[in-house]
Amino acid sequence: MCGVRGIRSVDDMITAEGLTKRFGEKTAVDRLDFTVHPGRVTGFLGPNGAGKSTTMRMVVGLDRPSAGSVTVNGRRYAEHRAPLHEVGALLDAKAVHTGRTAENHLLAMAATHGIGRQRVREVIELTGLESVARKRVGGFSLGMGQRLGIAAALLGDPATLILDEPVNGLDPEGVLWVRRLVRNLAAEGRTIFLSSHLMSEMALTADHLIVLGKGRIITDAPVADVIAGGTRSRVNVRSPHASRLADLLAGPDVTVMRADSGVLEVTGLEASAIGDLAARHSVAIHELTPKNASLEEAYMALTADAVEYRTEALR
Amino acid sequence: MTTITPTTAGSDQLDRPSTRLSFAGVLRSEWIKLRTLRSTVWSYLFVILLTLGMALVMSLTIANGMGGGVDVQGVSGPAATELFVQSSVFGVFLAQLVVAVLGVLVVTGEYSTGMIRSTLAAVPTRLPALAAKAAVLFVATFIVGLISTVGAFFVSTAVYSGYGLSASIADSAVFLPLLGAALYLSLLAVFSLGVGAMVRSSAGGIGIVLALILVVPVVLQMIPADWAQSVVPYLLSDAGTSMFAPAGMTGGDSMTTWQSLLIVLGWVAASSTGAAMLLAKRDA
Numbered sequence: 001m002c003g004v005r006g007i008r009s010v011d012d013m014i015t016a017e018g019l020t021k022r023f024g025e026k027t028a029v030d031r032l033d034f035t036v037h038p039g040r041v042t043g044f045l046g047p048n049g050a051g052k053s054t055t056m057r058m059v060v061g062l063d064r065p066s067a068g069s070v071t072v073n074g075r076r077y078a079e080h081r082a083p084l085h086e087v088g089a090l091l092d093a094k095a096v097h098t099g100r101t102a103e104n105h106l107l108a109m110a111a112t113h114g115i116g117r118q119r120v121r122e123v124i125e126l127t128g129l130e131s132v133a134r135k136r137v138g139g140f141s142l143g144m145g146q147r148l149g150i151a152a153a154l155l156g157d158p159a160t161l162i163l164d165e166p167v168n169g170l171d172p173e174g175v176l177w178v179r180r181l182v183r184n185l186a187a188e189g190r191t192i193f194l195s196s197h198l199m200s201e202m203a204l205t206a207d208h209l210i211v212l213g214k215g216r217i218i219t220d221a222p223v224a225d226v227i228a229g230g231t232r233s234r235v236n237v238r239s240p241h242a243s244r245l246a247d248l249l250a251g252p253d254v255t256v257m258r259a260d261s262g263v264l265e266v267t268g269l270e271a272s273a274i275g276d277l278a279a280r281h282s283v284a285i286h287e288l289t290p291k292n293a294s295l296e297e298a299y300m301a302l303t304a305d306a307v308e309y310r311t312e313a314l315r
Numbered sequence: 316m317t318t319i320t321p322t323t324a325g326s327d328q329l330d331r332p333s334t335r336l337s338f339a340g341v342l343r344s345e346w347i348k349l350r351t352l353r354s355t356v357w358s359y360l361f362v363i364l365l366t367l368g369m370a371l372v373m374s375l376t377i378a379n380g381m382g383g384g385v386d387v388q389g390v391s392g393p394a395a396t397e398l399f400v401q402s403s404v405f406g407v408f409l410a411q412l413v414v415a416v417l418g419v420l421v422v423t424g425e426y427s428t429g430m431i432r433s434t435l436a437a438v439p440t441r442l443p444a445l446a447a448k449a450a451v452l453f454v455a456t457f458i459v460g461l462i463s464t465v466g467a468f469f470v471s472t473a474v475y476s477g478y479g480l481s482a483s484i485a486d487s488a489v490f491l492p493l494l495g496a497a498l499y500l501s502l503l504a505v506f507s508l509g510v511g512a513m514v515r516s517s518a519g520g521i522g523i524v525l526a527l528i529l530v531v532p533v534v535l536q537m538i539p540a541d542w543a544q545s546v547v548p549y550l551l552s553d554a555g556t557s558m559f560a561p562a563g564m565t566g567g568d569s570m571t572t573w574q575s576l577l578i579v580l581g582w583v584a585a586s587s588t589g590a591a592m593l594l595a596k597r598d599a
Contacts, residue, residue, distance in 0.1 A: 061439040062432055062599040078439035082335035089436055097352065097430040104351040105433075111344035112437045114334035152433060 012038040012159040012191050014059055018068030021054050021215075028054045030215040031068065036193045038159070041186045043206030043223065044195040045299070051215040052195040053091070056164050059193075060089045072160055084113045084156030090149040090163045098138035102129055102148050105137060110155050123151040128177075142169030150178070160191040167201060179205050199299035203227060211299075235271045237264045237278075238287035245283050249274065262286075341438055341447040349421065349451050358417040359459045362410040362500070363466065369406030370467035374474035377402060390480060397561045399475065399482040400492045403467040404559050407496045410463065411552065414456060414500045415528060418507025419520035421452055426515040435599045445512060445594055449505045449587065456504040460497030468493060495559035495572065502583050503555060509586030513593055528552040554578035 014036040021029040029051040036042045046052050057063040059070050061077045069076070072087050080086045096105050106120045124133050127147040132140065137148065146169055153161055163182070167175045182205060186192045196202055202209060202223065209226045211219040219226055239245050242264055246256045254268035266274060271290045278285045349355050377398055390398065425431040438444040468484055475481070482489055511520035532550050535543045547553055548570050557575040570578070 057432075057598075060436050062435060064596075064598060083439050084336070084437055085334075091436070092429050092432055095429040095432040095436075097348070097424060097428045099352045099354060099424070099428075100348070101351070104347060108344045108347040108351070109433060109437050111347055112340045113336050114340045116334075 012073050012189075014070065014072050014160060014162075014191060014193055015074075016055070016059075016068065016070040019055065019058060019065055019070050020067040021051070021058060021063060022066040028215050029058070032212075032215075032217055034210050034217060034220055036160075036191055036210075037208070038191040039186060039189050040207040041182050041192040041194055041205055042208045042210060043202040044193060044210050044212065045199060045202050046195075046197065046212035046218075048197055050212040052197075052212055053164055055212070056089070056091055056162050056193070056195060059162055060087055060091070062091070082113055082156065084109075084115070085158055086156075087160045087162060088153030088156055088158035089161075090146070090153045090166055092149070092164070094145055096137045096145070096148060096152075099136060101134050101136050102140075102151075103133040105148070106152060106155060109152055113156060115155055119155060119157070123154045126154065127151040143171060143174050146170055146174070146178075150181070158190070161185060161193070163192070163194045165195055165197070167196070167198075175201075234291045235266045235269065235274055236287065236289040236291055237266055237274055237285060238262055239264070239278070239283060239285050241283050244281075245278060245285075248277055248281055248283070336438065338443050338447065341443050342450060344437070345444070345447040345451040346455075349455060352424070354420060354424070355417065355455075358413050359455070362413050362459055363463045365410050365413065366403075366406030366463035366467045367470050369409065370402050370470040371474065373402035373405040374398075374471040378474055378478045378480075393488065395475075395480050396482045396486060396488045398480065399468060399471050400489060400559075401561055402471040402474075403464055404492060404496045406467060407460075407464065407500065407559070408556065410460075411500060411503055411528060411555070412525065414460075414504045415507045415524040416521050417456075418452060418504035419511035419524055420517060421448060421504075422508055422511040423515060423517040423520050427517055432599055441594050442591055445587075445591060449508055452504050452508055453501045457497050457501035460500040461494070464493040464496045491572075492559040492561070495576075498576075499555040499558045499579065502579050503551070506551065506579075506583045506586045509583070509588075509590040512590035513586070548575075549578055551579065551582045554582075 016032045016034050019029060019032040020027065032055060044052050044055070054063055055070075058065050059072065059077060060083075071077075072080070077083055077087060096102075100108075103120065103124065106123065107117065110116070110120050124130055127150055129144070129147055129151060132144060137145070140148065146166060150163070150166060153163065161182070163178075166178050166182075170178060182192050182194060186207070194202075194206065206223050209219060209221060209223045210217060211226070236259070237245065239262060242258065242262045246258070246264055249256050249264070249266055249269065251268070254266065257265040257267075259265055271288050275285065275288055422431075425434060434444050435441055465484070468489065472482070484490055484493075507520070507524045510523050511517075514520045514523065528551070532547060532553060535547050535550070548557070554570065554575040557570050558572055558579065
């Protein structure tokens with residue numbers, strides 16, 4: 001791996017307190033409190049415009065918070081003596097001058113911290129850019145741009161990595177590569193903060209999820225919990241005696257919703273259990289359809305109305 | 316999902332990379348950035364070729380008596396020296412446009428491509444990045460300016476020597492204007508950098524500096540009021556060209572070279588201060 005430097009101390013973390021960013025009237029990021037811990041991949045999930053990028057830009061001081069604060073390893077990013085060794089950030093794949101070659105871009109970035117040519121070669125090899133390193137970035141595909149952005153983020157061999165939509169524009173092989181890379185980096189004890197608007201990608205890469213909607217945190221939980229919470233299976237039941245059946249199905253962990261006339265949406269019971277119950281009470285059933293909510297559906301449900309969910313989550 | 320097991324054990328817990336952010340490093344970074352863009356290389360080559368070319372045209376014109384019918388035969392002393400200076404710095408009047416555009420592009424190019432975010436993430440205190448940009452641009456432009464004007468002097472010498480005229484570059488009446496022209500170009504580049512950093516747009520920045528050099532002086536001279544005429548010497552390009560051009564070329568301004576230099580420095584200070592304040596305050 002890219003010049004492993006051993007386990008990081010436990011305070012290698014990102015901490016946001018009341019972090020807020022307003023653009024004029026619009027509140028893009030609204031009083032966020034969260035901590036991103038080392039040794040695991042923390043996914044930052046939310047629809048486009050939820051405030052993910054703005055939050056990440058505030059971590060590295062590109063945007064000034066309107067209120068609150070965010071620190072990396074106990075200090076504001078700009079207060080570190082060697083910022084690139086603390087945090088490597090891929091915030092915008094095309095944050096590179098198009099007229100310069102990839103290698104010269106990395107050399108210029110490295111020079112600010114006195115990082116040598118050897119390390120530049122290492123990150124070029126690590127990201128598989130050898131063949132295009134001497135080419136100007138203007139001709140790069142989105143995928144190559146992402147690789148260059150990741151190479152730049154790794155230059156300082158940082159304890160913390162912030163990657164905003166790193167798999168955007170990558171081919172399947174590239175997606176797999178990013179997934180393995182961040183898993184390895186986390187296994188080395190680094191703090192990884194990774195954003196995406198794709199739940200499916202997060203399910204494969206992240207250990208922990210912070211879900212953002214309309215600038216607020218909806219969920220901050222281990223990825224397994226989020227998936228379990230969002231994918232309870234649902235059964236559609238059609239019956240001429242829907243009301244009676246609904247009464248029979250009622251129970252502590254069971255939710256019954258009436259869709260249109262004669263159709264019930266049941267959550268918390270298997271289709272077989274519903275069928276058995278109906279048979280025992282001689283209630284005719286015309287349809288019994290299990291509906292498995294996909295991850296994407298769970299996520300859509302989670303972010304569909306951020307404010308409403310927020311009140312529920314607070315209970 | 317996966318259990319996390321650190322892959323390396325912990326005796327080297329504090330083994331953080333030993334290098335750190337320094338102003339010397341930022342200077343080196345900005346130097347790499349400046350020299351690795353083709354636009355910089357082309358602009359500087361253009362400045363040199365323009366100055367040398369204009370020196371050739373100007374000295375041939377003067378030597379052949381077409382520039383107002385001066386008979387160069389028999390001219391000597393200060394009058395001869397002035398002819399040399401006149402042809403050597405003539406191209407600077409055009410080169411200043413190239414340098415102004417380059418100064419704007421050095422920073423607006425970073426905004427238009429998104430590079431500025433990489434720059435400011437590496438130098439989150441921000442002002443050192445701007446200062447290093449200005450320093451590198453100043454030195455590079457000064458050297459290119461000096462190569463241009465000294466080269467132009469030797470081109471003029473090659474032409475004039477055929478007509479029996481001579482001047483020495485060791486003469487302060489020669490080398491001071493050549494230095495002054497290079498200094499003006501480099502200060503103009505830094506001024507333009509500040510404008511670019513304030514407006515953050517290539518088109519806007521170039522528009523402003525070119526208008527200031529080309530349009531504003533003409534407009535002021537057309538205004539039939541005394542105040543308009545008295546403002547002209549304080550304009551960036553008028554004060555700047557007074558730093559090196561013989562009185563005959565600039566319309567006989569009353570400013571001394573040193574006064575002109577102070578005025579130019581004032582312009583540079585205003586633009587740099589504005590750029591620094593906005594850079595420190597704004598989101599990148």
